[in-house]
Amino acid sequence: MPAPSRATGAAPPSDAVAAAADALAAAARTGVPCPPVRGLIDADDTAAAYAVQRLNTERLLGGGRRVVGRKIGLTSPAVQRQLGVDRPDFGALLSDMAVPDGGTVPAGRLLQPKVEAEVALVLGAGLPHAQSTVADVLRAVDFALPALEIVDSRIAGWDITYADTVADNASSGLFVLGGTPVPLTGVDLRAVEMVLTRDGEQTSAGRGTDCLGGPLNAAVWLASTLAAAGDPLRAGDVVLTGALGPMVPAAPGDEFEARITGLGSVRVTFGKGEAR
Secondary structure, three states: OOOOOOOOOOOOOOHHHHHHHHHHHHHHHHOOOEOOHHHOOOOOOHHHHHHHHHHHHHHHHHOOOOEEEEEEEOOOHHHHHHHOOOOOEEEEEEHHHEEOOOOEEOOOOOOOOEEEEEEEEEEOOOEOOOOOOHHHHHHHEEEEEEEEEEEOOOEHHHOOOHHHHHHOHHHOOEEEEOOOOEOHHHOOOOOOEEEEEEOOEEEEEEEHHHOOOOHHHHHHHHHHHHHHOOOOEOOOOEEEEEEOOOOEEOOOOOEEEEEEOOOEEEEEEEOOOOOO
16 A cells, blocks of 8 residues: 655646545644545545555655654554554644643644553664565664554544544544663563553553554554555654554543563643644
């Protein structure tokens, strides 16, 4: 499948792809969610959905942003059940999507935010092989971090199919990385346990095996998929490997903290105030 490229120059999009991309971009710009884009592209056309994602990514890159990594979505059975899908997808992480650990998400920045906790991998080397292995990933990873992904949907009511979420950059919003790098020699990512709290109350829990059997498996899938599409993971990329437990809705004033054994903790607050 085609990946959202870091370089422009692809063939012009079809009218349907352009219309879906325009609808999602308008929703992001205005703060008013749009109807599902499966009414514009075939709900079973994964290539078209990724073409929509790629078009909007390239538009953002043209505005001065840069790709800093990738996110893997729909890796947790719990999240798959929440959204009614049965396979992973991926999206682009852009430079302006990063929030500092302990930082605040401004009120109105996102439309329908939800929070999930996961393992982030930061690469010290690229992964160019279309059939990557766990050994390849282990050699390429510089360190791991605890992470919060703040997912969002430009589609009204989170009424999404697989094609809708793929087109919408895998329902990406923002991400928060912990600040203490942990080499993989010091942690078994399959065995980590996660607890996510909102205002001190536990709201989600899971373990490493809930992410495609282990976060490294998810990273292998992503590396192989992107390399086969001609846009491989590169040194310095951040990889959000996927949720370890169910995602949790966020509201103004909420404070979330994730603790992942062996990796530490990461925290974010949602600001109060007037929405846009």
